[in-house]
Amino acid sequence: MATPIIVVDDDPIVGTLTLELIQEAGFTAILVQDSLKAQDIIKKEKPRLVILDILMPGIDGLTLLHRLKSDPETAKIKTIIVSGKSFAAEKDRALQYGAELFIEKPYEVDSFGQKIAEILKTEGVEPRQISPSHSAPAALMRSDLKITIWGCRASSAAASPAATLYGKRTSCVSVETPRHLIVFDAGSGISLLGKELMESGKFKDVWLFLTHFHHDHIEGLAGLPVARDAAYTLHIAGASDPDKPLEDAIAEAFEPGFGEQAPPCRLEFYELREESYEILPGVRMTAFYSNHPGTALGYSLQAEDRKIVYCPDSEIYGEDATALQDYDEKLGGLCRGADLLFHDGRYTPEDYEANRNSGHSSFIAAVDFAGRNRIKHLVLVHQDDRYADDELDKMAKDAEARAAEKGYKLKVSLGREGLNLTV
Numbered sequence: 001m002a003t004p005i006i007v008v009d010d011d012p013i014v015g016t017l018t019l020e021l022i023q024e025a026g027f028t029a030i031l032v033q034d035s036l037k038a039q040d041i042i043k044k045e046k047p048r049l050v051i052l053d054i055l056m057p058g059i060d061g062l063t064l065l066h067r068l069k070s071d072p073e074t075a076k077i078k079t080i081i082v083s084g085k086s087f088a089a090e091k092d093r094a095l096q097y098g099a100e101l102f103i104e105k106p107y108e109v110d111s112f113g114q115k116i117a118e119i120l121k122t123e124g125v126e127p128r129q130i131s132p133s134h135s136a137p138a139a140l141m142r143s144d145l146k147i148t149i150w151g152c153r154a155s156s157a158a159a160s161p162a163a164t165l166y167g168k169r170t171s172c173v174s175v176e177t178p179r180h181l182i183v184f185d186a187g188s189g190i191s192l193l194g195k196e197l198m199e200s201g202k203f204k205d206v207w208l209f210l211t212h213f214h215h216d217h218i219e220g221l222a223g224l225p226v227a228r229d230a231a232y233t234l235h236i237a238g239a240s241d242p243d244k245p246l247e248d249a250i251a252e253a254f255e256p257g258f259g260e261q262a263p264p265c266r267l268e269f270y271e272l273r274e275e276s277y278e279i280l281p282g283v284r285m286t287a288f289y290s291n292h293p294g295t296a297l298g299y300s301l302q303a304e305d306r307k308i309v310y311c312p313d314s315e316i317y318g319e320d321a322t323a324l325q326d327y328d329e330k331l332g333g334l335c336r337g338a339d340l341l342f343h344d345g346r347y348t349p350e351d352y353e354a355n356r357n358s359g360h361s362s363f364i365a366a367v368d369f370a371g372r373n374r375i376k377h378l379v380l381v382h383q384d385d386r387y388a389d390d391e392l393d394k395m396a397k398d399a400e401a402r403a404a405e406k407g408y409k410l411k412v413s414l415g416r417e418g419l420n421l422t423v
């Protein structure tokens with residue numbers, strides 16, 4: 001028997017919620033997150049009902065609705081449009097294109113299933129109970145995300161130890177989804193990533209999210225190999241400083257390598273605010289301001305049903321927070337339950353005392369923060385470059401000991417160059 005309902009929603013959280021509501025009402029449904037594939041899947045599956053989100057990357061719900069209703073093979077399929085946008089114009093277009101119903105988000109949970117049942121009853125389809133174990137559709141099967149640290153050291157003007165197993169390159173972390181490459185920061189570590197990209201030729205589009213424009217987060221752009229190749233597109237996202245647009249800041253960062261000329265690669269700029277963005281099908285990025293001098297962002301990435309938070313320059317106040325210092329709470333809300341958190345752990349508690357209010361954290365405060373917010377795996381990054389390996393080894397041990405002593409269900413690692421992780 002064909003699947004009665006197909007839900008097309010790029011947002012895994014809303015999509016899953018929709019599935020649950022449908023299943024509670026006694027129907028079978030599958031979720032399709034990639035709007036570009038939806039039409040083919042709908043044609044093949046011939047569902048009784050399709051539920052379409054309006055705002056999706058790739059193809060929007062109204063265009064998809066129009067295509068379905070214009071195709072004789074799918075024209076008879078009942079359609080519900082759901083959207084957070086509730087403008088009259090959208091509703092009118094949805095109904096004009098032939099949608100049976102327009103439902104506003106957030107859903108009225110109680111009546112949602114009932115509305116679906118009503119629409120399907122007119123089709124003569126009786127609800128049937130299914131067990132949750134049958135409800136995991138192929139479209140929900142998730143792939144692993146592959147994460148690599150290419151650099152994660154802070155850089156200071158002070159003389160630092162010459163050799164280190166943890167690496168001296170500055171901030172750059174990549175996240176590979178099955179189809180996309182997302183990169184955080186362009187410190188000197190990005191040159192290693194760039195070299196590997198040129199060798200593998202695997203991704204021609206690189207999505208780069210910059211936290212801010214301090215030197216140790218952009219210094220790698222000038223020497224980035226893929227920037228010299230016209231076959232590549234660099235999508236660069238970041239926050240504008242009040243006095244400098246993003247594009248100008250990037251042009252300055254490229255200057256040591258390219259002079260006044262723009263690099264040969266294609267450049268796309270995305271100015272971000274504190275907001276959530278659907279950057280690619282099934283990939284949501286939430287940008288938030290971090291507690292660090294100047295305009296600095298942290299990022300929460302949701303893809304493949306996983307959540308990764310990247311916040312390398314951020315001062316957690318910990319137990320000493322005053323009533324006005326609510327940053328820990330705000331950040332906690334954004335990080336809670338993350339599978340992986342990269343967070344500033346620049347200082348030992350003693351050195352933190354000497355560097356309070358500089359926008360960096362003690363690693364102990366970061367461990368406590370992660371433990372309290374039920375993070376699964378904390379990777380401490382942005383260690384001060386003056387620490388030698390023996391000090392960093394001790395930091396790693398002390399961080400683990402702290403988590404154990406406090407009873408946190410938390411894995412803690414100290415970031416180092418070349419570290420590969422899978423979530």
Ligand SMILES: [Zn+2]
Binds near residue numbers: 212214292313
């Ligand atoms: Zn900084």
